[in-house]
Amino acid sequence: MGSGVRSVTTAAMAVACAAVILSAPGMAYAAPKPTPNPTSTPSPPLTPRATPASNKDIEAVRKKLDALYHDAAVATDAYNLAEERTEKQSTQIVELAREIVEGKARLDELKERTGAAARAQYRGGGLPDEAQLMLSDDPEDFLAGAGRARQGAQATKGLLAEMKRTQQDLEQYARDAAAQWKKLEANREAKAKAKKKVKEQIAAAEKVESELQKEEKQRLAKLEQRAAYKAQTAWLGSGVLDDISGEASAQGKKAVEYATAQIGKPYEWGAEGPKTFDCSGLTSQAWAAAGQGIPRTSQEQWKQLDRVTVENMLPGDLIIYNSDASHVAMYIGDGAMIHAPRPGRTVTIAGAGSMPILGVVRPGK
Template identity: 70%
Template sequence: MRTGKRGLIAAAVTVVCAVTVLAAPGTAFASPSPTPTPTASPSPLPNKDLEAVRLKLDQLYREAAAATDAYNAAEEKAEKQSAEIVQLAKKIVEGQEKLDELKERAGAAARAQYRSGGLPDEAQLMLSDNPRQFLDGAGRVLQGQRATKALIGEMTRTQQDLELYAKDASAQWKKLEAGRKAKAAAQKKIEKQIAAAEKLESRLEKADKERLARLEEEAALKAQTAWLDTGVLDDVSGEATEAGKKAVKYATAQIGKPYGWGEEGPKAYDCSGLTSQAWASAGTAIPRTSQEQWKQLKRVDVEDMRPGDLIIYFKDASHVAMYIGDGAMVHAPRPNRTVTIAGAGSMPILAVVRPGA
């Protein structure tokens, strides 16, 4: 572990301990007066300690966001695998019905041969009273033999297909089970990270929580100002397409709704749930997770972005928002927050991608 990270965690742990001490009830002292000595109000945390709390909370919620992406990816894979298993099951049923029919036809052919006595063609020719009639019949027999051979070949292929379908279905079941475990592990990590963040926040006094909120706003404003100062928006003049306008309209209509990990609306959203549903409302299907949106959608330069484009944040592509113009974006930030508008440069930008391109 790098020294900086170790120091940050140590500082956060120190803050937790300090907050625990500050939140403990005051000590009562004996007094000759019947009126008890009032306990002093807890002292506010120093700015540096509160900043350490802010950074630790940011780390916990970012880890929860990454785990949420893993959860969503596992869920999406499970849905696809389940659909494939259903299709394979249909093929197996259809293949078995076809095989049963072919077996019945083969049995009928075998019974017909048995009724003819099963004599070789030479013996039947010698015993026949009408050689010409026999030869005509022999031609039909030859055709029947060819048909029987084709029938046997079709039965073999159908049997092989059934074995392949069964093998594929078994493989998909194994993948589905692995995905279920990955989904459960991601859910456990999400809950752990969010619980740790909520526990840390719960130990803060009301005044410190208010100061913490201001620190978060100041950090976001500082990042946004630095981003704008680069002149990045000087050449941004792209206009939204009709689909982009619909997506923006949907996303901004969700402002005020709570964040919910794994949620795709209509009551709550996580970050990629909001962007994927917004574009779905515009008639364009896009990947469910922020990482897949980053991997699969067309990338565009920041200078070329237009309303409706998606902004992918952080090196691990763990967060996504929708650009709405004028340097602003709409997103579902994190647990205990609501869908809101913020500065597009308030977080580290990894890439800008364009649905429907």
Template identity: 70%
Template structure:
């Protein structure tokens, strides 16, 4: 193999150790309006001006939703990078084996050439004319024919192996480029996630304790209203079909994680993001499913909401940026967002895009 191919081999082997995630830049903070100056006597403190907590709630929802979308992009890039790294390792192993085979074939081809040199390179007709024993020549000519065929086979293998090595090197270079692109995508997504979460946390930190309590009530009321509206469109007795064995196992796993913190990009066992929880729940049930909520929506079998059963995944929002695992009785378990823990919530407490069913049963 030439110097160029050895460089590609080195790059292919090195790239697996070179996958890193760029550090994210600090995010921009969104501050709530500051209280206006006091115009009353110092002994009578001016109350804080009223803030539109509903607008703040909606702003927080937007920020955390954007963080969730970026988290899905990060997870997708990470999953692709892992696949590409594995492919590069496999290609590197093939290149190493191919190089060893190429060296062996070159040795065999060289041995055949040296044998031909020892016979003087004379054609069989000339060797027959010069032979003192024609019968001995004829016996040897069969061996010569076998040797020629063996040499042709070696040369054919040599050419094919060289072709394979060139293809492996090309494939390794392509996978390296894809890996670099996904590394950049991960870094971009990570930066966006951190920026949105920092903005949301900054916005919440500007609130007084009483405002935080009111905001929490607004969030609960919005979720309760959405759940009641959804319950008005379905009949629980109709949708609560019997769970499969795998579905029950997925539910058991997911509910056992209640109370563990949300962490973007996490797949357990100490913390989860939304699709990390659902993918691990079904992995515990013996079914491998896509890592992200968007890919779960794209790749898994879709079922009507009225036909869902415990263990099914409920995909939320038009961009499939959130997912929960249905546990029956109109409820689901999910990892909500940063600052929250895995919890049970109403299945209709957020806008439902659709339902998908993992497993083979």
């Protein structure tokens, strides 16, 4: 790791305590509740409990919250992808509309020129060439005029062919615009559904959290830190860092610098900065700042970017987490990563192995 990136990492590490480095900051959680049956009568609100929940119950709460926020992350990715596609299709529709307007103007021009050519031929008469030659006072003038007439006929034929092509282009533009509009509406619907799902999952998590007592929240935070520490320790103990070497590229260093400069900014689903970020919003903007455009979502980053082994990853590479690629972070060296964890938290440094790694991708060259 280069001295420039190392200094950024070291400074960032100093901001957080060792527990924060190995895990994302703790947050309040709630006791697990059974999934409601739509046909059953809703349960009455829970009344405050005299006896705090057991550690086993708190651990169940932790897993419940992890599941809720995971589902929210998946829905966020679906929302971001639908939004990206909607913007792209809107741009394409505008471009097609411009092509149609220009095509119609070109067609009108061709019709006018073709009409003028037809009128000129009509004025020349419909007599055969032999008759016009016999009636002509000057055979040379006739021959010259006949040559021009043939050229005019060929030009008219060319105008008619171009007019036909232009008409066909206009019809294709109209079909393309209709197809893009259909996709646009479908993605708007997908975006609305994903937005609803995100809000539902976050609301459910917040409800679970709100039902925890203060002492239970503190124990939950410790359990979460312990789980992250255990995962990070196991990852480091595997010797995965033993073979990691090499310096970040110039673009990688710029991406890391951008990402670390966002430490402390709140997570917000669907956000790409500058004040708030979601996980892929942070990584995509960091690489945009480094001069490299990458896909907007963690799942598309996993699909489209070049993959590298964990043993060969460099600062600036993106670590994709969970089997469904629902989370992404940026590796910053020394076994650490930086990411926007989830609602209620801020951009922070954590252990790269504190969550289940799916793989690593490398933007740029």
